[in-house]
Structures are given as structure tokens and as C-alpha cells.
Amino acid sequence: MAKAMGLSKILAAGVGILTVSSVCGLVMMAVVYKIQIDKFPPVSPPPPIRPTVIPTDPPSSFRLPDNVIPESYKVFIQPYLYSAITNNYTNQSFAFTGNSTVRVKCMTNSKTIFLHAQDLNVTTVEVRQSDTNEKLTVNRYKIHQNESNFFEIQLEDIMSGNGTYYDIFTTFEGELFDGLEGFYVSRYTENVKAKEEEEEEEEDEYKERLLATSLLQPTNARKVFPCFDEPALKAVFQITVLHRPGTVAISNELGDPKTTEIDGEEWFETIFEETPIMSTYSLAFTVSEFESKMMSSVTKIHIHARREAFSVDRADYALEVTAKILDHYQITFGSKYPLRKIDQIALPDISVGATENWGLISYPESGLLYDKSTGSTFDQERVATLIAHGLANQWFGNLVTMRWWNDLWLNGGLTTYMSYIGVEAVGWNFRDLFVLRETQTAFQVDSLNSSHPLSSQENDIQTFSEITGLFDAITYSKGAAVLRMLAKFMTEEAFMKGIKNYLAKFEYQNTEYKDLLDCLQEETKEDVEGFMSTWIEQVGYPVITIITQTGETTQEHFLLKQKQGHDIAWQVHIRHMTDRESEKKPVTLKVKGPVKLPSFQLQDRDEWLLANIDCTGYFRVNYDEENWNNLRIQLERNHHIIPIINRGQLIDDAFNIARAHRLNITIALSLTKYLVNETEYIPWDSALKNLDHLVLMFDRSEVYGPITKYLRKLITRLYEHFEEYTINRTVPEKHTDQYNQVNAISVACSNGLAICTEMARSLFEKNKNETNKFRMHPNLKKEIYCSVIANGDEDDWEFAWEEYQKATDAAEKDKLRYALSCTKEIWLLNRYLQYTLEPSKIRKMDMVSTINYIAKNVAGQPLAWDFVRGHWSYITQEYGAGVVSLGSLLDAVTKRFSTEVELQELKQLQSEQEEKKQGIAARALEQAIERTEANIMWVKENKQMVKDWFVGEL
Ligand SMILES: *[C@@H]1O[C@H](CO)[C@@H](O)[C@H](O)[C@H]1NC(C)=O
Ligand SMILES: *[C@@H]1O[C@H](CO)[C@@H](O)[C@H](O)[C@H]1NC(C)=O
Ligand SMILES: *[C@@H]1O[C@H](CO)[C@@H](O)[C@H](O)[C@H]1NC(C)=O
Ligand SMILES: *[C@@H]1O[C@H](CO)[C@@H](O)[C@H](O)[C@H]1NC(C)=O
Ligand SMILES: *[C@@H]1O[C@H](CO)[C@@H](O)[C@H](O)[C@H]1NC(C)=O
Secondary structure (H helix, E strand, O other), X not given: OHHHHHHHHHHHHHXXXXXXXXXHHHHHHHHHHHHHHHHOOOOOOOOOOOOOOOOXXXXXXXXXXXXXXXXXXXXXXXXXXXXXXXXXXXXXXXXXXXXXXXXXXXXXXEEEEEEEOOXXXXXXXXXXXXXXXXXXXXXXXXXXXXXXXXXXXEEEEEEOOOOEEEEEEEEEEEEOEOOOOEEEEEEEEEEOHHHOOOOOOOOOOEEEEEEEEEEOOOOOHHHOOOEOOOOOOOEEEEEXXXXXXXXXXXXXXXXXXXXXXXXXXXXXXXXXXXXOOEOHHHOOEEEEOOEEEEEEOOOEEEEEEOOHHHHOOOOHXXXXXXXXXXXXXXXXXXXXXXXXXXXXXXXXXXXXXXXXXXXXXXXXXXXXXOOOOOOOHHHHXXXXXXXXXXXXXXXXXXXXXXXXHHHHHHHHHHHHHHHHHHHHHOOOOOOOHHHHHHHHHHHHHHOOOOOOOOOOOHHHOOOHHHHHOOOOHHHHHHHHHHHHHHHHHHOHHHHHHHHXXXXXXXXOOEEOHHHHHHHHHOOOXXXXXXXXXXXXXXXXXXXXXXXXXXXXXXXXXXOOOOOOOOOOOXXXXXXXXXXXXXXXXXXXXXXXXXXXXXXXXXXXXXXXXXXXXXXXXXXXXXXXXXXXXXXXXXXHHHHHHOOHHHHHHHXXXXXXXXXXXXXXXXXXXXXXXXXXXXXXXXXXXXXXXHHHHHHHHHOOOOOHHHHHHHHHHHHHHHHHHHHHHHXXXXXXXXXXXXXXXXXXXXXXXXXXXXXXXXXXXXXHHHHHOHHHOOOOOHHHHHHHHHHHHHHOOHHHHHHHHHHXXXXXXXXXXXXXXXXXXXXXXXXXXXXXXXXXXXXXXOOHHXXXXXXXXHHHOOOOHXXXXXXXXXXXXXXXXXXXXXXXXHHHHHHHHOOOOOOHHHHHHHHHHHHHHHHOOOOOOHHHHHHHHHHHHHXXXXXXXXXXXXXXXXXXXX
């Protein structure tokens, strides 16, 4: 087609010349024409071929048009960065250049091509037809300077639309930013003396090192090279990275480095194998002088990290669990891991928990490296959990990808659900913690008006901030919780079979959530779509209210701020028990009600009903007061009759239902009394989370005194239960007991239980004394340091600060960073806040969590809020518009908000944002305002009652 077009253009030009130059010629032509007519009598002309209108306007939405579809890319990237500057004559450079050839299939006749590019300087654009290599004339190209990030190429010639292939070649230049997204640069220091062991007396010398790495999810691939940056536009990628000698480049596939010369300089050229067909957001590249450790099985497993990490075998645990989980997943999913290698890299700076890239997953150091001597059980579990998550993403996300971001929950929910299966395979018996970690977390966010459904309409999710706004607890935790409910509904066995079908059927493709449901449907007689559509498409979740005297049951949309909920019903599947029967036949409720359900009607006044066994259903349950009372009496008499998860869930439900004004708060408070006899982690942790909220609401008022007294009384037994371990510097065997030991110390010390604070001081002093090499157990370090610093002076703070600076293990640093926020000294807290602006003191990625810690401290709260407001433009600049943690920052610094003044301050920030047309963290801001309004109302109504209850218990 391009060829034909070229010819007709020449012809047209010729005709033009003819008409102006000679009348004589025209006469000639008329004569010839006459002769021709005589020779060939005219036949009626063929129907005119209507010229198809070829659109050249930009698409009306931010989505790419479907006139061309990418098939494969060949990309060269050359970062000029040096990882280390070894002499004074070299200039560091933060630029990269590159070129890319993308082969596209043209589906409709077109004169324009739209792809994505952002913050790039595109220097060449060439379009050729692939078969003939014939070049098409490019009229102009430009990057749209709006949120579409369209990179538009206007052709003079028409691309032919019947599946013809074209190659789009671009050359471009970009900058390695400091911003933790796109292709970015990260700094760390390395002790260079350690390399030369012979030289004895030399001082430690720390040298700055740099590395380049990428975070392309969700829409940052366009910042590295012009591309079709949408998840469904999958293609094959062949990446080549040109990098400085002495560095190693890694990417999604295996690479082969060799030296080459460019402009008289030596370079390394690492050519990576072709990837499978994949989405742009899962691409990754890293250039560093990191070292690595390998474990070779069928899949080559590499852990990459700073050199120091390997001196103490910090990567060993990651290697071990990766191999095991990878094997376990391949069997469980019935699907082979398709790449020949998996690289995992521990980055000193990263803004997310872990990336999901195919074949190259990056983590913060504390998420991948585990130091046996300083790491706590929690640190170890985090490594296992994150790896289980990252590896599950290789299937759910990379092999099978959601069609568009509106179904991100497919990716997030499935991986979160599967990660529990993964960690279980490496010895963490953690399924029971699912409710604590996922369901209860999702319940919190999902009870706000500003929540969103699991799956939205494609059109509602278009801009960068709309997309990044979906990376939240709804997508990950609610997604997983709803899948857990479904698995219980259709049996886990059938669920996993359906998952296998799904992976097999859609590998290398994109899906919508209905595709998943269809695969699951094949394995069960239950109506999967009928059951699930209410949970996936509707926002929020219900509270089921059961009146046990009559069996009358109602469901209502549960919202914390008692505004009328949406008038919607869910399909609710209720497993339940009574004190007479341990599990009765489940009941299904499809209407709002009220309906009379005989199985919920109790015969005796002292009998109780417990609905939602193990909290497998994603809903809360409220009862008549008498039933609540009977449940409480059962807990006090013999709590073992009630399943552990429900002991926690009863408390969580009661407190939250009370927060929503649907239950008297004293009923919720009474449920905590039995805890003096409780030693299990799940009920305790559920209770502490909720009591914590009460503390946040009242720790600036006179109610706080009675609350701490009650907490001291409540915790004493649990503290004593673990005291022998604490003193012996050992820990209980069960993981959950270890966590509960830490909870006990945390609550006891922070509420001023003398035996606890004294124990903390004494362990701290012994630990400080370098001559007797005393080591406190790593599990306890965080809380013990916190207690000492909270009750201590400047010297204690300085001591911890020095330890923080000396620590080389990220997990160890994290513990100290937390403890430093515990001081009650305003000036120390202010100093600490200032440090968060200096990346040499507090790493960029730790800024948000450090401010969060400070805000959690009642003395630090107002300081943190002023600080965040005062530095809002700096923080938003440093963290870009989309970084998830900005939401968490806002969330944390405003958690305690419960006064009119605070509400006004929030609203002011919101209107300032709107004036500047910044959508930054808009949803988080909205949520904070809503929560504050709810808190104000709640405190007003409940303060006196809460105070009276606590005073009465003393
Ligand atoms: C490089 O500069 C540093 C400080 O400016 C100096 O101490 C050092 O001697 C210089 N090294 C060389 C090789 O010139
Ligand atoms: C792309 O860049 C690489 C590295 O600079 C170079 O070797 C290659 O020839 C370039 N490709 C084209 C088509 O110019
Ligand atoms: C604790 O357990 C004992 C013995 O089972 C019981 O008598 C007591 O009432 C329980 N205390 C509370 C507050 O539940
Ligand atoms: C604590 O140490 C003492 C004495 O060594 C020992 O008898 C006791 O069993 C230990 N307790 C625990 C819980 O480890
Ligand atoms: C440090 O430990 C040594 C030996 O146990 C002891 O003699 C010394 O008094 C301790 N110093 C402090 C400050 O506790």
C-alpha cells in the first residue's frame, strides 16, 4: 500500500504540471479520448469507492486507539551513570539514551500512530513497512503535554490496515531521576576498607555508590522508551542494556554481557533474551555493582544485594524460601514457571513493598534480606510473605494479566490470597492470621463512603492518579478476602481446580473478572457469578443484624459514618453455630430483609448464636443485646468453646458496630474483660487494634487516665504469662505466641506497668554495656528501646540514634527508627522530623513511615501534622503524584483527628489542593475528612459513657 501511494503522488504532481504548461496538450488529449471512445464503447462505471475517513484527531479518552497493535520491541538503553567515581576527572552523568524498534500490526488504514512517552526527548522517528523496509514520510510527532502522555506520530502516507506490519523506530534521551519511579537512580554507601583486609590500621571509609533501577508499574514504562503502555497491549521484548564496565545489568530475561567500544570508550553490552509475550509494566532493568548469590535448580535463582549483605549470609533465607515456594506454586497452580531464571534484588531505596516484574522482582532490603543474629521473627516472616507475594505475581499479573487497571484486584486479590498458601509451604502456619491481616484491614477502608468497588467500569479509571488510587487495601485485602469467601462457598478444592483452568486457559493473555468466574463455575454446581457479582460490583459490605428471639434477620450496607447506606443487598452465605451445635447448615440471605430465619431463632434465654464462623464471610454481624451478653458470658466462662478467629472477630465487630452507632460501646468494652484469661494472639491483636483506636480518640483528654489503668490491669496476666521468656531472653515456640509476647510487652510498657518499664531499662543497660556482650532477643528490641526512650532522656535517644547510624542491616535499622519516635521530648521529635528531609540521615523511602511513627506518638501528632502541611509541596514533589505511601502518610497523621479545628485544617488543605488543580492523594484526603467527621460525632456521643465504663472497672 505504501508503494502504491507513493506512485499516485508522483502522478498527481505530473498532472499538475501538464495543466498549467500547455493548452496544446489538452487538445491532443481530447483527440485521443475521442478515438478511444470509438474503439471501446463506454460501459457504466463501477460504483465509486468511498474514501474511508482516516481519523487523525487524538482519541477522546486517555486510552490508545486500536488502529495499530504492538507485536514486538527491540530496545537499546544506555545509562551513562557511573556506579562509583574513582578519580576526580570523571563527571557523573544522570542521562540515558536509547533507541527502540517496535513492530506493529496495522488494523485499519491510518495516518496517525498513538503511543505513550513521558519526560523523554525523542530525537528521531522513522516508520517503515516491515516487509519492504520502505520508509513512510513522517509529517510531525509530538508528546502531548497532558495526562494522556500520548506520543503522536502523524504520517504523510497512509498505513494499510489489513494486518500489514510496520516498524516504528525512535531514538530518545532521558534523565535518571531521583524519584523512586520510572528509571531512577539510588544512592548508598559502601565501606571500602573492608575490601583490603591486610591494611590493619586504616579507618573505616565510606564511599558513595550509585545504581540505576526501574519501577514501571503502573504507567512508567513510557518514561523509559516510547511504548504502548497499557496492560493488554502485550508484546515480546528484546532488551539490550549498555552500561559502564564494572557494573552488572539485569532484566526480565537471561542476559549475556560482553565488552564493546563506543566513541573510544569501553562499555559493557548485555543482550537479554527475548521475553515471553508480556505487558510493559512488568519490565525491569537494573544496573549496579551489586553482588549476587545463586541457587540452581530447574530455574536459576539469584539474590542480588550490596556486597555487605553477603558477608553475613543475609541472602540465604531468601534463596531457601524462593526455591521452595516456586516449586510449591508450580505444583499448586499446575503451571510451570515460564522463565529460566528468577532474579530478586534488595534495593536501598524503593517506594513500594515489592515490585511485581516478571523474572526480576525488587524489594526493599528489609523485605529480602534476613540477618539471623539481629532479625526478629517478624522480619523473617516479612521476607517469606513478600517473596510469596512477588512469586505469586509471576502467574497472577504476569502470565495472566488484567485487561485494564479497573480489574487490578484480580492481580492483587489473587496474589494476596495465594501468598498465604506460599508462606505455609515454608513453615509459617498462618492461614488463621488472614482475618487479622486482610479481612479486618479491608473492613476499615471499605466502611467509608470514599471506598470503591473491587471492579470499576473501565472508563472510570483513566488517569495516573485514578490508576494509582487503586493500589490500596480494597484491591489487595478485600480482593483476597472475597476470594477466600468464595473458596469456602464452593470448597477450596474446587476453587483451586478452577484456578488451574484459569491459568491454563488464559496464559499470556488478558482477562476480565468474569473470565475467572467462568473458570471457577466449571468446577461447581453453586451459582458462582450470582454469588460473586454483588461482592465485586457493589461498594462496601453488609452488617447482618440477627434478633435471636425471633430469628429476624436484616442486612444493611455498613458505613462508619451513619449516613444512609446504599440501598443494596449482597448474596450472603452464613455459617453459624450455637452453644448446642458446633456447625449448623449454612443459610443464604439474598434480600435486605427483615426476614425470619428459623435457624437463627433460639429457644432458651441463655443460649447463644454465633454467625460467620471463622469469619469466612466478608461481613459483620450484629445481634440483639441479650445474645451479645450470652456470648460474653460464654467467653468468661470458657472461651475455648468459641473458635479463636471468632473470639477476635466478635471484638472487632462489636467495636466497629459501636463506632457506627449501631451498638452501645459498653457492650464492646465488656467483651474485652475476658481477655485476662486469654493467651491467644488473634483475639488479643483484634482487641488491641480497637482499644488503640479508643486511645487515639481519648489520649488527649481526661478519659485517658482510667483507660491506661484498665489496660494495665488487663495486660498484667499476659505479661506474666511470657515473663519467664522475657527475662531468660528466649521466645516461645509458636510464632503467634512470639507475636503475643511482643504485644504484651508493648502494651504493658506503654501503659506504664512498672515491672515492664523496669525490665526494659535493665535489659537496655545491659545491652549498652559492651564489655559483657549481652544480647537482647531481636524480637523484643523494638519495644524495649521504645519504652526506654519514651521514659528516658536525651542520652538514651542519642545512643539509639548512633546505633541506628551504625547498623548495616535494614531490619535492625527499622527497629531503631521506630524506637526513636517514642520520645516524649518535643524538641527531640522536632529534630527527628527535620532528619526526614535529609536523605543521608533518613532514607527517602523511610521518610513516610518515620513521620507516621512520630504521628502515632501523642506528643508527636501535632508536630507531624504541622510538618506535613508545611512541607506538603516538597513531599508531593519528591514522591510524585502517584506514590501509594502519600495516602498512608495522610492517613497516619490524621488518624487521631476528632476536633472541629482539625477538620477545618483538613478541609483547607483540600481546597488548596483543588485550587492548584492537584489530584495528589485526593482520595486519601477525602477519606481523612470523612473519618474525622465520623470521629467528631462519635466522641461527642460516647465520651461520657466510655469514661464511666472505665472508671467503673477500676
Ligand atoms: C580527589 O579529590 C579529593 C578531595 O577533593 C582529594 O582528597 C584527592 O586527593 C583527589 N584525588 C586525586 C586522585 O586527585
Ligand atoms: C540503537 O542503539 C544501539 C546502541 O547505541 C546501536 O548499536 C544500534 O545500532 C541502534 N539501532 C539503530 C537501528 O540505529
Ligand atoms: C477467668 O477464668 C476464671 C476461671 O475459668 C473465671 O472464674 C473468671 O471469671 C474468668 N475471668 C474473666 C474476667 O473472664
Ligand atoms: C528460664 O530459665 C530457667 C533457668 O535456667 C529455666 O528453669 C526455665 O525453664 C526457663 N524458662 C523458659 C520459659 O525458658
Ligand atoms: C558492664 O559490665 C561489667 C561486667 O559485667 C561490669 O563490671 C560493669 O559495671 C558494667 N558497666 C555498666 C555501666 O553497667
